[in-house]
Amino acid sequence: MGPVSGPGGPQFAVRAAAMAARLEEVAAAHAEALAGGGPKYRERHRARGKLLARERIELLLDPDTPFLELSTLAGWGSDHPTGASLVTGIGVVEGTQVLVTANDPTVRGGASNPWTLRKALRADEIALANRLPLVSLVESGGADLPSQKDIFIPGGALFRDLTRLSAAGIPTIAVVFGNSTAGGAYIPGMSDHVVMVKDRAKVFLGGPPLVKVATGEDSDDESLGGADMHARVSGLADHYALDEPDALRTARRIVARLNWRRHGPDPRPDPAPPLFDPEELLGVVPEDLRTPFDPREVVVRIVDGSAFDEFKPLYGPSLVTGWAEIHGYPVGVLANAQGVLFSAESQKAAQFIQLADQRDIPLLFLHNTTGYMVGRAYEQGGIIKHGAMMINAVANSRVPHLSVLMGASYGAGHYGMCGRAFEPRFLFSWPSAKSAVMGPSQLAGVLSIVARQSAVARGLPYDEDADAGLRAAVEQQIEAESLPLFLSGRLYDDGVIDPRDTRTVLGLCLSAVHGAPVEGARGGFGVFRM
Incomplete structure (x- = not known):
């Protein structure tokens, strides 16, 4: 397939210019998240001899390895800062893929607001589903007290998740750089491995002021919850670090000694890059999403060697289905072509999903759908039961699902293409996407x-x-x-990505999902209405 939408195509320049404008908006929103609490609080933090959250992550990870940051725009458009005072993502430590969370203490001391909680719970969900060891880089004053009504009750799930990860045999590691107080003290308290930094870590259920009010006892931070006390007296600290780099070195050694084994199959070695230039992905999606585009133009720019074996190409042509590989991992692809899903497309999708489950092949959903077709003829033809068949297959399929919203993702079509409610392992949006x-x-x-x-x-x-x-x-x-910024701010996706990064992002996600067994449903589907 040639570059129909590439530089030689008449609409490429127009579409690419529109995408570039949207990418600028996304970049500005990302800059808000990276700025944390702003220059004043960043400099105050540095003046205390401390590293910023992303600097800690960089020292933790293996040199020159990628970090797939997740939920970067959490809280965008809300009353809370973009990024929600927490950094989460997937990286590699001592050759082991891990899930990392890091409090950003430049934003209200790293205190958790409602979006912080949702972002942290999403990270825990990813770690559990994909068997990723969890490394928590902790420096937080606990709950943002004015928001306590939205945090306290659901916040207990953070502690529940840590115990469930441990019970599932998934290691949890807490590295405490500063405050870890009140409910936050249970983060190290419930982690398998705990590292605390000398003269900096402060881990207690109640600080000196609260202890004074509650018991009348006079105390100080160090004797109440300092690293030295926890290393020598309480036993909460497993490792006593001299400074932040030492703490991160220690965390790396802990991961190195985990003897961690992935349960999914390894990828095919030396995958071939696409034959077509990923740069051309900027010009694929029209500015007006009512204008159809060929999703094969996307597929051949993200899959290995641009090799795509299409399934039922002449039947239900508004949905493209077929087999490919991405970074050596096999995938089954479902991509909307003309936007509307008819009965034939729904039946085709259900069969294809069942085949993927039989063969233990992950599924990739590329969204550009306005939903299932409406109208008298289509209702009489059974569009409800056929759409339900597709949704049944998606809901009960057990292979990992990945979703990318390229264009429209409306109505029940969003569900049938494995939207957020259907728990894809990962879901990302292009800046051109819209969902409602x-x-x-x-x-x-x-x-x-x-x-x-x-x-x-x-x-x-x-x-x-x-x-x-x-x-x-x-x-x-x-x-x-x-719009994707609004939806991403509410954590309805895992991030808004540059279309040119799609192959890389999907490769990292496929690597992550293969940390867990990749096994499809065996007769575990509900009743299909015929």
Whole structure:
């Protein structure tokens, strides 16, 4: 397949320019997250001789290895800082792929707000599903107290997750650089391995002021919860580090001694890169998502050697299905072609998913769908039961699922293509993506029709000017709430990525999912309505 959407194509420049503008918006949002608490608090932190969160991660990881940061935009558009005072992601330590979380103490002392909690719970979920050892780089004052009503009750899941990871045999390692107080003290308390930094770590359920109020006892930070005390007296600290680099060196040695084994099969060695230039992915998606594009143009730019063996190419052509490899890992690909899913596409998808489960092959869903087809002929033809068949197959498939939202991802089509509610192992969005219950103009139109019918039923005149204003306001609201920055800020994806990085991101994710066994369902599907 040639570069139809490449530099030689008439629409490439227009589409690439639109994508570049969206990438600038994403870069600006990422810059907010990387800035943490801003220059003042970053310099204050450095003046104390401390490393920033991402600097700690860099020293922890093997040199010149990638770090796939997750949920970078958590909290974007909310009352809390972008990034949610926490850095999470997947990297390699002593040759072992691990999940890393690091508090950002430049943002309100690393205190947890509601988005911090959701981001941390998502990281735990990824570690458990993919059997990734969890390394927590801890420096947090605990819950952001003004937000306690949104944190306290669900926050206990953080401690539950640590015990479940340990019970599943997945190692948990806590490296304490500073405050780890109140509920936060249970992070090291419930981790398998604990490292504390001399004169810096402060781990206690209640600090000196609280102890004074509660018991009348006078105490100081060091005797109450310092690293030296926990190393010599309480026994909570397994390792006593002299400074931050020493603590990170110690954490690396702990990982090196885990004797960790991956349960999934290894990839094919020396995978071939795509034959077509990934740079051309910038020009594939039209600015107007109502304009169809060929998803094969994406597939041949992300899979090994651009080799794609299509399944049922002439049947249900609005959904492209087929087999390929990415960085040596086999995948089954489902990619929306013309946007709408009909009965044939739904049945084709259900069969293809079952085949992937039989062969223990992970599935990759590339979204550009407006949903399942509506209308009298399609309802009479069984679109509900056929759509349900596809959703049944997705829900009960047991091989790992990866999803990438390239364009539209509306309605039940989002579910059928393994949206967030169907628990894909990872889900990423391109800056061009949009996701909602339906498109903005369709949703506004439905509300307008309902309002008009209501007026007629009551015998009232219909205000056309008010209707136009309502439609415009609703379209604007739904458009804003459909955009990837908004959705990523609410953790409905794991990040907004540059299309050119898709192959790399998917390769890292496929490596992660093979930390756990890759096994499909064997007759474990629900009843298919025929």
